[in-house]
């Protein structure tokens with residue numbers, strides 16, 4: 298997994314609640330069997346005026362000038378500021394893959410949907426939960442300040458504004474540790490292989506029907 | 514012994530290891546796999562030189578991408594075909610059972626799990642799909658995961674998880690005739706909102722849930738994710754046992770007796786305290802229709818499109834945008850909304866009882882002239898077969914419905930079944946997000962009988978008066 302320690306980047310505001318993963322990466326792009334290449338299709342329906350299909354040259358499509366990511370001042374944004382329940386809906390991990398592929402490293406919102414939040418953490422895309430009032434403040438600042446950048450320090454668990462205001466966030470220690478060191482989850486779990494086998498042994502005694510399984 | 518909830522019991526029985534901060538390694542009994550969220554996981558295994566921990570705990574089926582017509586011919590869309598072929602290759606290489614497209618057992622992953630007895634009470638069930646919550650209707654702990662976690666389960670049979678809070682939604686009383694499981698869950702989502710269950714596992718209880726069939730309970734648990742919770746569940750009772758008994762992969766004979774014994778404990782103990790509890794009166798629930806682009810934007814069929822200015826300030830803008838997208842005006846009566854297409858299908862409402870409900874409404878009628886397409890997509894090959902045995906296909910076809918092959922179809926429109934821009938659809942699926950059923954398409958979520966009545970009248974009607 299991609300490490301995350303500290304990051305400073307241009308902020309783009311996305312002022313709507315309940316942004317769902319269907320909107321983040323539309324269904325037709327889920328047909329890909331790769332983890333990369335989703336960046337040009339992040340927010341596809343909102344970002345382009347014409348419909349898109351996989352395999353198309355997306356640079357030739359008509360961008361929607363009203364969509365926030367297409368505005369000149371937000372070009373190259375890597376920190377997304379969002380509203381409540383961000384990433385709700387489908388479990389598609391293509392959503393964080395699309396953010397990363399586009400160049401995002403941090404998402405800030407008052408709340409995230411569970412599965413999406415988890416998927417971000419697994420990919421080194423940092424979801425930062427800040428209180429609604431703090432998010433309101435950031436929205437006001439980013440909208441009134443071109444070139445607005447935030448500094449995010451995972452070790453200190455802080456977001457620092459250009460004027461030096463510091464906002465703290467919480468993150469569960471296990472996820473933090475994995476992100477800081479870019480650890481491989483599977484490798485960590487396999488260190489418990491003996492325990493897993495011991496569990497299976499006990500469980501097989503109690504509930505043998507759980508181990509019959511499906512034979513290919 | 515302290516009183517435990519059903520969720521506590523299922524959780525505790527599957528903890529392999531617990532860290533000091535409460536992070537657990539949770540053992541997964543059954544892993545369901547489909548073509549869309551698995552290719553990158555299998556690729557990850559291959560790159561790391563790993564193999565599945567317990568291949569026979571996995572069951573795979575293609576469902577999202579596949580056409581619902583001409584199933585004898587190869588898939589026409591080359592990108593879809595590659596993904597389905599990739600599932601073939603991966604399951605073959607790693608020794609995982611997969612139902613072929615033309616196998617009668619093929620169907621939507623969350624329909625075939627219970628149907629095959631692959632998911633049984635007491636299990637932990639995961640799938641790279643948010644509607645895995647469906648299986649909780651059988652007193653399982655079932656939840657959706659992302660592709661990294663699909664790889665993790667394949668490689669280790671475990672997931673790294675933190676426990677959620679305990680939430681109980683008690684639905685007491687008797688449903689009015691014509692009101693269904695779908696209306697219960699839409700009412701709940703309208704009430705608690707799409708983030709209302711975030712951070713919780715939800716147990717559905719109360720007399721109205723007990724009165725539901727197991728299939729109805731699946732409809733309720735299915736849409737738990739639309740209420741923000743990853744897992745929804747219902748206690749095990751006699752109906753559960755009757756449902757599971759005799760299914761292809763369910764335990765048999767002496768093993769069945771032992772399993773039934775163990776499953777007796779799959780309910781919340783008396784006096785358990787839940788972190789959050791909600792009561793719903795079943796007797797006042799009306800048939801529901803969503804009007805917006807989030808499942809919480811829902812009203813009774815007797816109602817009208819709400820005025821966004823009456824909503825709390827934080828929700829106002831979202832509602833204005835939803836009305837624009839849906840091309841609807843506040844104050845319009847729901848029954849005055851005319852439709853272009855009707856979709857009866859999806860893992861929410863494509864089981865045999867759903868098809869029977871819809872057929873009962875359709876019999877003797879014709880699809881209205883303004884409806885360009887009304888389609889029924891059974892949840893599995895076995896459901897399709899059963900429906901045909903009962904003559905339901907004839908009823909639908911005689912009325913002018915299309916009778917299709919099983920799959921996800923227009924629930925998410927990854928195949929050719931979709932709405933064109935601006936088209937309005939009554940759908941028995943679970944998501945009305947912008948573009949969900951096709952770019953620019955407008956979705957209204959309803960129960961199967963409400964969708965059927967809308968198909969034959971061309972607009973929404975109150976099924977209780979139909």
Ligand code: SF4
Pocket residue numbers: 576577621622623642644859860861920921924925942943
């Ligand atoms: S029917 Fe719809 S919700 Fe269910 S698994 Fe398929 S796409 Fe997902």
